[in-house]
Amino acid sequence: MKIRDLLILISIIGIVMMMVVPLPTALLSVLLIINISLALTILLLAMNTQEALQFSIFPAILLVTTLFRLALNISTTRIILSTGEGGNVIETFGRFVAGGQLAVGFVVFLILVIVQFLVITKGSERVAEVAARFTLDAMPGKQMSIDADLNAGLINESQAKERRHKIEREADFYGAMDGASKFVKGDAIAGIIILLVNLIGGFVIGMAVQGWDLQTSLETYSILTIGDGLVSQIPALLISTAAGIIVTRSASEGNFAHDVSSQLLSYPKLLYVVAGTIAFLGIFTPIELILTIPIAVILAIAAYRMQKAMNMRQVEADQMEEEQEIEEVRSPESVMNLLQVDPIEFEFGYGLIPLADAQQGGDLLDRIIMIRRQCALEMGLVVPVIRIRDNIQLKPNEYVIKIKGNTVANGELLLNHYLAMSSGIEDESVSGIETTEPAFGLPALWIDEQTKERAELSGYTIVDPPSVVATHLTEVIKRHAYELLGRQETKSLIDHLKEHSPALVEEVVPNLLSVGDIQKVLAKLLKEKISIRDLVTIFESLADYGSYTKDHDVLTEYVRQGLSRQITQQYATxxxxxxxxxxxxxxxxxxxxxxxxxxxxxxxxxxxxxxxxxxxxxxxxxxxxxxxxxxxxxxxxxxxxxxxxxxxxxxxxxxxxxxxxxxxxxxxxxxxxxxxx
Missing domain, CATH: 3.40.50.12790 (FHIPEP family, domain 4)
Known part of the structure; x- marks a missing residue:
């Protein structure tokens, strides 16, 4: 056994022995100072921890310090009642706080006990109880989150194990704090009882045993009782405060001092309001200006210095960010980002910016969401995220659609006009700018607001510019859907199917066909505008014929025959x-x-x-x-x-x-x- 472990054991045994073995007055005074020092140390440690688990031994320390205080209370009570003395520390606390007035000393002591018992101890107990309950309730969700991150490859097995261990430690810690807070509550109650025992027992012993008169007994034992209570309750108050700080720390990024300085003083402009309010009180109320003006000036100066410091930090952060961006551009790794090709891109000239700007009434982003939903329902394909950006190299009213970096379609829009398409009967009174409908290549006209009503009466189909773009983009996606379906997208579809049809997927992949084989079959279906939403039927056909042939064209024909009802409804009314x-x-x-x-x-x-x-x-x-x-x-x-x-x-x-x-x-x-x- 190490010396450190041996000293801890001796200290615990010594605490227990203090309750039954009388101690010299000098040694008792030393132990009282040690108790105060220990309480201050625990409070400072609690204020400087960033999270509760950094002080995970706190519940055990709370129990030991409570036992130590109770042992000291028993020892001091024994000395006070038996000798009428309490040592230098107890007498000094009693006379200093009382200031020659016993009533003042009793009031101060009672206030101290009430603050600890009704405010700090009761609040800490409630917070510890709620924190323990919420921590236990949140454990399943946290475990599922860790498993999801592990399955997604965001963390490795060792990191997952470390997170699970941390969750278990949090549950154990808050559960222990819930129980340990009861020690603090019991210690406060014991302090009140010991106070009454010292006071009443001292009067009786002083007059009956010592032979003192009433005034001498009252003065002697009152001072000793107040001093003893303060010496024990001040460390108890410090440790109770430390317990409250520990259990109320949440979402913290630093220690207590860092959080106070970074959060409480993070809005310098509010200090100007406080300074103005204090100055207002001094000017328009009987409070003297000599009291309010200096405080208001100090607050205003502090707000000015804080605002100046925040501005300097912001400038430094901006400069650092710019330097990091320059460094990233210079680094060889930045070239790798240029190799990334977006599956779908929609670029437009500066004249079409209102289409995508929600502040100007543009709803292009909402329409794209609906396009992706429509493609999922009609084609069974999860369309990748569509990259939208403006391009100054294009004409103001021009837009282009790119698939994997290559332009596959383009068009022009007139935002203040409508696209009018004839039903076959032309009306010469309807005039406009001749153009071609971009999605299907039909002849059309761009007409203004005044001509819109006449064109509608003449049987023209009227479409606004956002709808023109949405229709064109939808048709381009359908036409090139087979290019957007890669092996990774196919794997995602297979994983989704496996959730409710695991036996079917396991029979096909990888026993009969690989993911690449299935991707080729699905791509051939999409190329001929056959929906792949019914993956169950598709996989049933692949399971039936995958053992006979690996030819993708032949497999596609078998799948098409399996989708006969779907194909029939697609083309035959x-x-x-x-x-x-x-x-x-x-x-x-x-x-x-x-x-x-x-x-x-x-x-x-x-x-x-x-x-x-x-x-x-x-x-x-x-x-x-x-x-x-x-x-x-x-x-x-x-x-x-x-x-x-x-x-x-x-x-x-x-x-x-x-x-x-x-x-x-x-x-x-x-x-x-x-x-x-």
Whole structure:
């Protein structure tokens, strides 16, 4: 056992022995000074800790110091009652505080006891009780937060273990403080009882045993009782204050002095108000100016110096921030930030800034939120955050949309105008600036407010500039959705599906297919504007056919067949005949014969003349269907659908190509054109 441990054990045993073994007066005086010193040390430590756990031994110290004070009370009571003396420390405290007037001494002592018992002790007890309860209630939430940070990779296993240990220590500490605060309350009650014992017992012993008269007994034992009470209650008050400081520290970034200086004095302008109020009291009330004016001047000077110091610190902070920014630009690591490419960017000229400025009535940010929600519902895709910025290199009214740093669409807006699109019947009285609707490429006019009502009466479709941008951005996202779906986004979708269909996901990933394989299948679906929201059906198809083939095109065809009801509802209106363009058997045979099989998959090796002929004939038939007012749709056999899609992908990418297996049996289909060569 170390000497330090041995001294602690001897001290605890000595405290217990003090209760039964009489002590010399000189030794008792030394122990009383030690008690006061110990109480001051504990108070200063409590004020200089940044958080409660830095003084985690405080509940145990509270118990030991309370036991030490009670032992001293018993020893001093024994000496006072047996000898009529209390030593130099007790007599000095009693005579100094009483000042020759016993009534004053008793009042001071009672006030001290009331302050400790009713104010500090009772408040500390309540705070400790509430803190212990809230800490225990918050433990599950804190544990879940740590697990979430660990799963997200924000912290490692050792950091998570350290945080869990800290939570356990906090719960233990506040639970111990809740119990230890009862010691302080009991000590205050014991102090009052000991006061009465010393006073009443001293009168009786002084007159009956010592043979003193009433005045001598009253004066002697009153002074000793007051001194003994003060010597014990002052350290108790200091430790009670320390307990209150410990349990009331929350959301602190420094010690007690730092918090006071940084928070209580953080608003110098308020000191000017206080200084003015004090000066007002001196001028307009009977309070003398000689009392109020110096204090008001001191407060005003302090506020001025504090404001000046805060301004200097702000300037230094700004300079430091600028230096850090310059240093970051100079550092080699800053170049890495330039390599980051945003998935989607929306840039606009300075003339379109009101679109994105909420203070000027712009609601572009709110519209983008709705676009992301719409894409999630219609396509099953979580659209990445869209970066919005102004670009002085663009024309004032121009905007561009970028996908992974490359411009894919642009347009121009006139903010004080409306976009008017004709329904097919032109009205010459409606005049404006000719333009093209950016989302679908339709001819349109920019009209002013005065022409808007006339255009509406003439059957024009009127759209405001924010809606034009929102529609264009939505269509661009749908058209390039397959580019926005990477492996990381696919992994997020799989994790979301795994929450409610774990068996399905575990069968497919990674036993049958990798995340990259699934990403390619989903991207092919999105490229043909097929929603991937029904991931359960998609994964069911992949689970059924993933063991037979790893060809992404073939897997996509199986998935499309599994989504037949969804595809049917997407293109066929209930109760109406679906009008399509079909491919002749001869053309299908040519395409089938031109398919080449390799180890990496199959591809279409059709000669250029035949390819151009098929594309031309197909375009002619689609134009006829379009002129009839129907959506252009191509219907082919399942065996050649994907190859026909590859053949027409560059020139007819927006035309849906379906197979017979992708349509429900209750749909009536009418062929209005056949592609022949």
């Amino acid at each position: 209930s109760g109406e005949v679906l009008k399509v363009v079909t491919v002749s058997p001869a053309v299908e045979k040519k395409i089938a014969e031109a398919v080449q099989q390799t180890d990496q998959g199959s591809y279409l090796a059709l000669d250029p003349v035949t390819s151009q002929t098929i594309i031309r004939k197909l375009n002619e038939e689609l134009q006829k269907l379009l002129q009839l007012g129907h959506q252009p749709i191509v219907l082919s056999s399942p065996t050649i659908r994907m190859y026909l899609r590859h053949l027409t992908d560059r020139v007819l990418s927006d035309v849906p190509i379906l197979s017979y297996n992708e349509l429900e049996s209750n749909v009536e289909v009418q062929s209005v054109g056949v592609v022949n060569t």
